[in-house]
Amino acid sequence: MVQRLIVAGNWKMHGDRAMVDAYARELAACVEGSDHAGVGVWLFPPAPYLLSLANALAEAGAKEVSVGVQNVHEAASGAFTGEMSAAMAADCGAQLVLVGHSERRTLFGESDELVAAKARAVIDAGLTPVICVGESLDERRGGEAMARVRAQLEPVLASLAAGEVERSVIAYEPVWAIGTGETATPEIAQEMHAGISEHLLARKISARPPILYGGSVKASNAEQLFAQPDIDGALVGGASLAVTDFAGIIAAAQLKQNRA
Ligand code: PGA
Numbered sequence: 078m079v080q081r082l083i084v085a086g087n088w089k090m091h092g093d094r095a096m097v098d099a100y101a102r103e104l105a106a107c108v109e110g111s112d113h114a115g116v117g118v119w120l121f122p123p124a125p126y127l128l129s130l131a132n133a134l135a136e137a138g139a140k141e142v143s144v145g146v147q148n149v150h151e152a153a154s155g156a157f158t159g160e161m162s163a164a165m166a167a168d169c170g171a172q173l174v175l176v177g178h179s180e181r182r183t184l185f186g187e188s189d190e191l192v193a194a195k196a197r198a199v200i201d202a203g204l205t206p207v208i209c210v211g212e213s214l215d216e217r218r219g220g221e222a223m224a225r226v227r228a229q230l231e232p233v234l235a236s237l238a239a240g241e242v243e244r245s246v247i248a249y250e251p252v253w254a255i256g257t258g259e260t261a262t263p264e265i266a267q268e269m270h271a272g273i274s275e276h277l278l279a280r281k282i283s284a285r286p287p288i289l290y291g292g293s294v295k296a297s298n299a300e301q302l303f304a305q306p307d308i309d310g311a312l313v314g315g316a317s318l319a320v321t322d323f324a325g326i327i328a329a330a331q332l333k334q335n336r337a
Pocket of ligand 1: 087250254255256257258291292293294312313314315316
């Protein structure tokens with residue numbers, strides 16, 4: 078069962094074994110005893126560290142923190158050198174998979190259709206996909222932000238049943254806000270999240286999945302973002318690499334949880 082409020086950390090291609098152990102111990106100390114029940118804390122390390130991070134978190138007493146991978150191949154197995162399947166990620170402790178992150182789309186040429194095929198594969202392996210969508214700066218300036226996000230969602234909605242979409246997570250990450258230090262204002266993010274919700278409702282997704290905001294989320298802006306009614310947490314890149322920053326974002330989600 079996916080929590081309603083989620084703070085997810087995407088390490089991208091950062092970290093090493095020493096970081097994994099220290100991070101797990103520090104995070105366990107931060108979340109232990111802090112009343113964070115109801116807020117999902119998810120981590121996406123580079124795949125080679127998945128199992129050791131899962132083990133280190135369990136040893137440190139942070140069993141409730143879930144781990145996942147940043148990408149999978151859409152096939153279950155085969156001659157695809159350098160790739161891994163969702164089932165393999167599950168076998169190594171993953172519960173979650175990022176799908177269609179903007180870096181995968183722009184740097185590795187992943188199309189909307191490929192992203193949908195990956196979401197399908199993740200569901201088939203019994204894992205939860207975090208399906209990332211978001212417009213570029215040109216698309217925003219051209220007034221096409223919502224149309225672009227809808228176009229990204231369309232193949233996903235065609236390949237997943239309504240119940241499967243309801244069990245997934247969506248991350249709205251405007252490309253112009255990722256790694257740039259420029260966060261969408263809470264109003265812009267809320268407008269987009271509400272637009273995504275409406276689109277899902279129109280497509281008969283009645284229990285809408287959590288919609289996370291991503292793009293330069295920090296401890297200092299998380300509370301304002303989470304105050305918006307349709308923002309159900311954050312997908313955090315840079316600020317997830319230091320436990321104190323990440324813990325500050327978890328604390329902001331906890332505030333929202335306590336007010337609910
Ligand atoms: P950022 O990355 O927080 O460093 O902007 C977000 C993401 O890419 O998911």
